[in-house]
Amino acid sequence: MVENNRWGNLLAHIILIFGVAIVIFPVYVAIIASTHPSGTFLRGVMPLLPGPNALENYKTVILEGRSRAGTPPISGMLWNSFVMAMAITIGKLSISLLSAFAIVYFRFPFRIFFFWVIFLTLMLPIEVRILPTFQVVADLGMLNSFAGLSIPLIASATATFLFRQFFMTVPEELMEAARVDGAGPMKFFKDILMPLSITNIAALFVIMFIYGWNQYLWPLLITTDPEYYTIVMGIQRMVTGGDSEPLWHLVMATVVLAALPPILVILFMQRLFVKGLTETEK
C-alpha cells in the first residue's frame, strides 16, 4: 500500500458493506417472504422480518404445488432441473474432451474445417434460431423428453477451445513415452491426458452446471408436459399462470429453492468457479 489512510479505508468499508447489502437484499427479501402466511401480502408493504410459516410454505411447494395454476409439486421440477443440468454438463465435457483430443493429437484431412464447424456454434446461440431449432427437435420426436432438454445444448466451442489450449501445454515427452511403451491413443487419453486435465474438468464442470441449471428459453419451448418442467421455467408459470396476484409466499419459497443449488455450488467451489470463469473467456 502506498499510503495508509485510516478514514479512506473506513469509507471503503462503508461503501462495500452498503454495496454488499444491496446485492444481497433481493435474496434476503425472498427468504423473508417465503416464511410468511399469504395474508401478509394482502395489505401494506412487504415484510422485512421473518414470519412463522416457513415450514408450512416449503412443505406446500415441495409436496403439493399449485394445481390451480397448473404447476406440479416442485420436487419433480427440482429433479428435472438436476437431471438436465447434469446431462448438459457431462455431455459438454465428454464431447469437448474427445474433439479437442482429436484436433491436437491427430493429423487428418479436413482438421481445420472441423475446427471451424465447432467454432460456428459460438456464433449461433439458441436465441437467434428459436423456431427452426424447435422444428428440428419436434421432427426428431424429442419434445417433452430429457434427450430433447439436453442434447441440443451440449455442443460447446468454449470447452473444446479450453481443452485444446490445455492439451497444447502438455509436454510432448509424455506422449512419446506412452508410445514407446506401446500405449494406443485411447489408452494415452484415458490414463495420461484425463488425469492431467482433472482440475480443468472440475472448473468447467462448475460453470457448465450453472449454465445447465439456469436454462430457461429452451425448456420453455420444448416442454408442454408438466412432468418435464424445470424449476427455473416453472417459476414463470407460477407468477403469471394463476389468477390475479401471484401467491407471493409460495412463489418466493420456490425462488429460494430454485436459486439455492447453483449458489451453493459457487460458494463451495469458489476457487474452481473463478478459474473456470476466467479461463473460458480468455
Added chain:
Amino acid sequence: MQTKRMTFSSKWLPYALLAPQVIITVIFFIWPASQALYQSVLRQDIFGLRTEFVGLDNFVRLLNDPLYLNSLNVTFWFSVGTTFLSMSVALLFAVMVNRMIRSRDTYTTFLVWPYAVAPAIAGVLWWFIFNPSIGIMPYMLKGFGYDWNHRSSSTDAMILVIIAAAWKQISYNFLFFLAGLQSIPQSLIEAAAIDGASRMKRFWTIVFPLLSPITFFLMVVNVVYAMFDTFGVIHATTEGGPAQATNILVYKVYRDGFVNLNLGSSAAQSVILMGIVIILTVIQFRYIERRVNY
C-alpha cells in the same frame, strides 16, 4: 493451426472422436440456422397452405415496421443501460475490494454468488421488490413523492428490467476487474504517489487507462449478455410491456415466431440477430488476438 510435433496415426479414429460434437453441431446449430436463412426469403399465407418466394421483402417490411424499429431502439437502451450500470458498480466494488488485505476474500465471496442466479429468477426477485402494491421500493419512492408503477409507465418498466439484468452481471464484471487491478504493477502507482498525485488522480490517469483492455472486453461480453441472455428477465416479468416498452429483439423473435406464428418475419429477425452475434464475436476474438501480443 498446430498439432503436437508427433501425432498418433489412425485413419478413422479422429473422425470418430469428432463425430458426436460435429453431428450435434450440424443437426442442432447449422441446419436450423440455414433453415432460418431459407425461411427468411419465403412468405406463408395466413392458413399456412402456400409459401412463396419473396426475396428480401421480409427484411424490407421489417425495417419499415415501427414495432421492429421500436424494438431495436429498446434493445439499444436496454443494452447500454445494463452494461453501464453493472460495469460501473462492479468497478467501484473492485477498486474498493482491491484496497483491502484481510477482508478481500470475504467481500469477494459476498459479491460473486449472484452469478449463479438465473436471469428469470433475478427478474422475479426485482419484480417483487418493485411490486406497485406491496413492494418496498415503491413504498420508499412514495416517500420522495414518486409514484412508481412499471405496469403503466414505460420508463419505470425499463428501469426495472435494467436493474434486474445488471444486478446478476455485477459478479462477473467484478471478478474480471479485480483480476485486472491485481495485475497492475504496484511500482507505477507508487511512482505517481511520490510525485504527489492524489488517489483520484492516480486512478483516472494510471489505473483506469491500464484497465482499458479489460473494460473493452467486458463491454462486448455485457452487450452480448444484455442482448441474448436476458430473455428470462423480460419473459418472467414485463413480457415486453407496457406498450412495447421492454420488447427487446430476442423477446420479439420469440413472440412473433411462437405466439403470432409469423414464420417469415421471425426468420428474418433471426437472420438479423445472427448478423449481430457474428459481428460481436468477431470483435471479441480480434481483441483476444491483440491481447496475446500485448
